[in-house]
Amino acid sequence: NDAVCLLMKDLFNAAENSTSEYYLQFITTKLSKVADNTILEVIDGQQRLTTLTILLSVLASKKENNEPAISNGLL
Numbered sequence: 001n002d003a004v005c006l007l008m009k010d011l012f013n014a015a016e017n018s019t020s021e022y023y024l025q026f027i028t029t030k031l032s033k034v035a036d037n038t039i040l041e042v043i044d045g046q047q048r049l050t051t052l053t054i055l056l057s058v059l060a061s062k063k064e065n066n067e068p069a070i071s072n073g074l075l
Contacts, residue, residue, distance in 0.1 A: 004051055024048055 014022035027045030031038055042049060 003047060007048060007051055008055075024052075 010022070014020070025045070025048075027049065028043040029040040030043055032041040033039075
């Protein structure tokens with residue numbers, strides 16, 4: 001019952017019930033300055049974003065054809 005397993009179960013349940021909307025809860029960010037660049041710093045939601053990034057990476061690597069994955073260029 002760790003957080004990653006619960007997130008994955010929620011995602012699978014949401015995918016099976018495609019008639020309803022699914023929310024990942026809030027992801028809190030703040031504007032920060034780094035080397036004269038303005039960036040969004042994640043305050044809350046980093047574990048969810050990291051988990052989803054890993055999931056998209058695995059799915060992209062499992063594709064059998066040469067079609068680009070939706071995550072290309074985003075990870």
